[in-house]
Amino acid sequence: MLELDNISKTYRIGTFGGKELHAVSNVSFDVRDGEVVSLIGESGSGKSTIGKMILRLLSVNSGSIRFDGVDISSFKGQELKEYYRKVQGVFQDPFSSYNPIFKADRIFDILHEEFFPHLKGRDWQAKLNGSLSCVGLNPEHVLNKYPHQLSGGQLQRFLIARALLLETNFLVADEIISMLDASTRIDVLNLLAECKKEGLAVLFITHDLSLGYYISERAVILYRGCVVEMGITEKIYNHPLHPYTQMLMSSVPRLDKHWEAIEGENELNRKQTDVTSGCSYYSRCPQAVEGECNVKRPILVEIEPGHSVACLLVRPSSSTPVQKVAS
Amino acid sequence: MTTARKKNEFLYFAFRNIKLKIGLAVVLFFVLLAIIGPMITKFEPTQTAGAPNTPPSPVYWFGTTTFGEDVFSQFVHGLSSTFEVGIIGGGIATILGMIIGFAAGYRGGILDEILNILTNVILTIPVLALLVVISAYVKVRGVMIESLFIGITTWPWAARAIRAQTFSLRTRDFVDMARMSGERSAKIVFSEIAPNMASYLFMTFILMFGGAILSAATLDFLGLGPTQVISLGTMMNLAVAWSALILKMWWWFIPPGVGITAIVGGLYIMNVGLDEVFNPKLREM
Amino acid sequence: MSLNIENLTVYYQTLRGDVQALENASFIVADGEIMGLAGESGCGKTTLSNSLIMLTPPMKWIAGTVMLDGKNLPIADESGMGEYRYKKISIIPQYAMNALNPTRKIGRMTGELLHSRSIDYHSRLPELKRRIEMVKLPADVLDRYPIELSGGMKQRMVMVLSTLLDPSLLIADEVTSALDVSSQKAVSELLVEFRNQKIVKSIIVITHDISILYQIADSILVMYAGQLCEKASTGSIINYPRHPYTKLLISSLPKVGVKYNEHRLEGIPGSPPLLLHPPEGCRFRDRCPVAFEKCTEVPPFIEVEPDHCVACWKES
16 A cells, blocks of 8 residues: 655755755655554654655655555645545644644544535534544543643544544554553554554554554564664564664563663764765674674565565575574 | 634633733723824814913813923824824734745745845845935825835834744644645645734734834934824924923823823733633633 | 651642642652652652652642651751752652753763752762763763763763762652663663662652563552552562552553454553542542442552552452
């Protein structure tokens, strides 16, 4: 359904725009119909930038994003509106997604004006109530209120109801539950999973690995704008191959086992002068090989079916499923 | 949810707000005075009504000037021309500032650069010199021309302020949400961003209004304004020029000074009250 | 060191009345213990930590005592607390890493901080440098501006500053929430290291992330809407919780290895009560699956097993 083909986003920074910041470098992946893909990365990984590029809120510097085969950068006016019927987004901060001086249900009124002008009065109300009950909200309790009178969980559900109202096929969920309380998080997450059963495809952007595991079929791990590992969620979580993924997995605080001592990577201060050549993880990688990893750019290679890694030290072997070349 | 209901809510909160009521009362008082005053004075503003330099008395409510003119009559006639200049001049400046500020702030990029250059050019033009040149060519001089002139030379301040606010509001998530709802840029600016800055816009208008009044007073004093019209500003300037301060003729300069202060002050207080009406979080309910 | 809190009650004064933010908190933190304080937003954990350090308006002390090392802490007396604050009991406030003055070099800021406490910067400098090395910060960090440091580095610097005078008790308020996974691990492990090296004697770690507490805390205290729910060793809370809220909370946490299709997790329907006029008795009863009539009376926080306290009528 959605295909990202070698997309990049570069910003000019520095006093006179002299330096370049590669927020996203040559990222490619796809999301199929009705699938949930987790886009996992820490801050600075470019995951939100990718989300915004898919939502046409930011422009793509190179490469293309295709929705059902059509390049989305060509959309204007009515075509763009049609695109927004099929693709929508929900962001991290529920309170800033609403104009604070208006009531929260105004977001539905906007949809009414822009997309359903022909539906009047009771028909519209019925449709609205239907969407609200799908997300587990009681129309009487939540309509006609200001955003600051509702809770974060209710506001996020409102936004999901909005997407359902449009009968969206694809939802970009950018850290939608990280600002919610522990007891409401799982409810919103379950709601997303239920919507998926109805056919909604989701790009679930998060930094929390356990959430990614709970809800997605495939996962894409990002580091500093580059895809380092990608594939079926269980395979990545059970045997991560890229050193960064391995570090992530072992640093996640779990409820069933304690942190193991792994080689402290913060002490490594390898010089990496040019990020565009060589691996982006070189300066922190405990297994990096000087002369190789800082010179050659790793590309995504399928190591086993449904599991690809971008690391020069990981090679697919013909006889055994996974074999790592020791440095 | 419907717009009629929303309007009623605004009015409901508006009428409960003390600051709004006080400010509005003060401003309305002077408006009424401007309307009714000329009808109840016995003298014309520039008529030599009696002995010069007389303090307030039952006949001359605000006393007389150095030329024997009735100060009260000047005051109430001056109010209306003052309001006119303030509203028209301030209004033009605010509207021009809004158009340019919104366009530059929302679009950014090349448009922003060009508009910035325009703004800076206008800011640095010496207004008085320009006015002297213009008045040499324009034979007709009235309040309208003066207001127009003030309007098109003072908008840069408003444009700058509005541009800065628009810049910061534009990056908020709810603007992204509006974009994703298929709203067009102009609609987003006027239905999402502008209402969020409603009290800021009104404040801008108030400042332009006050500034226009004072600019008009300066121009009038220099003889570059309308020739036959008395305004509060001209009264004050004349009072100072004719040594009213030294001669302790307080009745000549205090009424117009208090008048200007009260009108602009009343508008400021209204603005604070309006902030509470527009911003639901500040309401005391 | 020992911290003994009894019946601590702190409200917030507002125009509309008193917000009953903390009600009758009683617990003990032993010497060398790292106690985790867990709960949702609005449960009172920040109120508790702030009242131990700086109880200023709009906070109002209503009742209760705090004994630190056998001495009564005059928490209601702001100036009286001056001799304990930072020296005997210290805090790493929430968002501390964002509060570093961006126009000051770290070293100069540290100097000003110590000077305000009438401590000579230069005499402390060798110890400061040793601590900086201990937290694995580069030696030149004192010459850098905050903007040159990453989130994790700033947090570690703030930790060094807060513990420079070796307080008996350290309170760490949400020190890991804004950090990346790798920095979270480093900072959490540092807290344990501080305790192990006896730089501080005991730590209260406040967080909403229970999995971090599982990694580093010896015991966990769970709060809800200003009331204490349960306190026990970490293992007991995670594996054998007894309070209904704790049970629901633990079971709603996503873990690696749990998929939606296989095992659907459940949250807790409803939301915490407003504390301006809180419900009578146990404040969890509106959302509690096993509430009954007696719950309109406040359940006492009592020890039901050795070292395991619960406030629930069903468990006592």
